[in-house]
Amino acid sequence: MAAEVLRVSVFLVFLVATVRILENLLPPELTSFHRPVPRVKIPADLPLRFRPDGTFKILQVADLHYGTGEGTRCRDVAAGEWASCSDANSTGFLARAIRAERPDLVVFTGDNIFGPSARDAAESLFAAFRPAADARVAWAAVLGNHDHESSLPRPELMPLISLMDRSVSLPDPPGVDGFGNYALRVAGARGSALANSSALRLYFLDSGDRELVAGRRTYGWIKPSQLRWLRAVAAGRRRETAAGLAFFHIPLAEVRGLWGKAIVGEFQEGVACSAVNAGALETMKGMGHVKAAFAGHDHLNDFCGDLGGVMFCYGGGFGYHGYGRPGWARRARVILAELGSAGVARVRTWKHLDDPALTLIDEQVLWEDGASSI
Template sequence: MVVIKNKCISVSYSDPNFVIVVVAAAAVLLSLCVVPVSAAAAKQELKLRFGRNGEFKILQVADMHYANGKTTPCKDVLPSQVHGCSDLNTTAFLHRIISAEKPHLIVFTGDNIVGLDATDAAKSLNAAFAPATASNIPWVAVLGNHDQESTLSREGIMKHIATLKNSLSQVNPLGAHAIDGFGNYDLEIGGVKGTRFENKSVLNLYFLDSGDYSTVPSIPGYGWIKPSQQFWFERSSAKHRREYMSKPEAQKGPAPGLAYFHIPLPEFASFESTNFTGVRQEGISSASVNSGFFTTLVAAGDVKAVFTGHDHINDFCGELTGIQLCYAGGFGYHAYGKAGWKRRARVVEATLEKTEKGSWGAVKSIKTWKRLDDGHLTAVDGQVLWSKKSSGNRRKKQIPIT
């Protein structure tokens, strides 16, 4: 079920030396307020819940880099693939993978369009998301560092995305008057209808705007998740934990959470080739400063995995301090890639546990795999990201195609 957050956050962040963090924290905590849910939020009240088979599947699509359709050439493909290759190959891949996986939710993690090459941002967005809107499957999106480089501002891009068919995206939490970025929101996934968990959120999804580029003159490079966003996340996470651990059906610990944004955290650089599943074929293009969001995630205790894009030819998952840090791998054909290395998408599937009475209960495990854009939509690198009995368990296996 999707529950609209009605908090008001009032804080801004601009100090290059991070000396106002404590003051900003106090300002945010003092300014949190509750506002009524408006009629404009009605479509966000659509309910997401686990299916009657006890599963909930999420398809992550990273870095489509969509531009102008048929006239937009592909990048980094084999010589035999160049002729006739365009944005339409991205569209065809998206149609195929939606049809094959039949996800409950599609998540686009930024650089949905490549602004500098898109003549009309709204038209490019419509074309990029067309397979999702045609599928009648709920979907959401966050922004990358290239989306706003065309004819719409960053805010304008998110406003347009929020109006599209089947989109559950939000520009920002309702009442958040001074939160950094555009596209910070969360969704709650309810238990199976007709069970004791149908009114509980058994899986929480967090979406954040990781920014585009630093606006602080003394700090070069990409953007990062700011204190105002972290305070919003902390408050949202605390609310989810409180509700999940309260009656009825009070649970002993928090429901698992997943976080999605575009730019990887600096902690993605923590892994060697022996302690992750997938490949690392380029550097970790995180912000040049560490905003501390990973520490915030660890302290909250509910997020079990983080999913990003941005670095197109990295597609690994690695576990750090109980949290899996995962890339999706590049999806779009107008995005840079590696000739001969297939475009791909990441699938995540959460499975519920069976209760003693044969009903469905809380989340038992979360697993993932990737689908390649080849003749068979080959599934690779299947692994368990988290399980209720053994947090952080990692297992390599081939996922059979169904």
């Protein structure tokens, strides 16, 4: 009996030793010992919901233009800042803005990465959005005209973004042009009369990148199929009293008409919109509840103006690898929706500069129930 136990023990020692030797000799992909544990997405806290004080706060990040990290140099900064300036300045600004404002949602309005400078699109996207995920804040994104210029084509970007930690971005509806068209609802505060209702609707649209029209290259635009989808979404919620906000990258053609008009902020460069106008502004007006639209693309514009019933706001250039102007600080926009007794009663906005004090500028009311915006 003792001899049998000894033989079994020796065999087991030999077996374990053999396994360990094989583990060290064979490539990891051929063994089960090094197989990565499947990672599950960390979801955002849903549903999105107003705070007990009746507010819902959004931080808009326009044109982050992330490249590869600390190896990516900044553009259009003071000569003394260039040597030490990189993508880390952009993500550092994002982290500081999140800590200062504690938003309920961060919205990235396109050109989240700068494709020509991003060798691995997935790696750069994860790094660009990481400050929001690390802060445990829900976030959403749309695409710009540079996000697809790296290693992933446009159709693959939004499915990836929707699977990232804390992302509330959604897959595309069938039969609709573009990649990244979706709507989110924001419920009222817990315990309030609106707790089980949509108090705010957020619409996200893909404004495209570049296209050839009649032999001429132009920027993309929001297409008729997207507008039909938008109207259908709105029609399905006619019984709601929710206000609406829209987010996309490339500005509407009508924004050009704000030159010389009453605006809050700076109009420092031409509006780089499409030569094609499929009627996005008129669609939003016709929906009745869309109070404001927010875009990026033109980094040196950061103004808000009234487009005849729908307020339009630029975010202002956020990222340091995107073009800017030396001495003109990168900036972020904050949007605050405030509830009244029957729904959203007011929408306010302001901006933060990326300076030591995170200086707050251009605070204004975009919309107020029964009141003028500017």
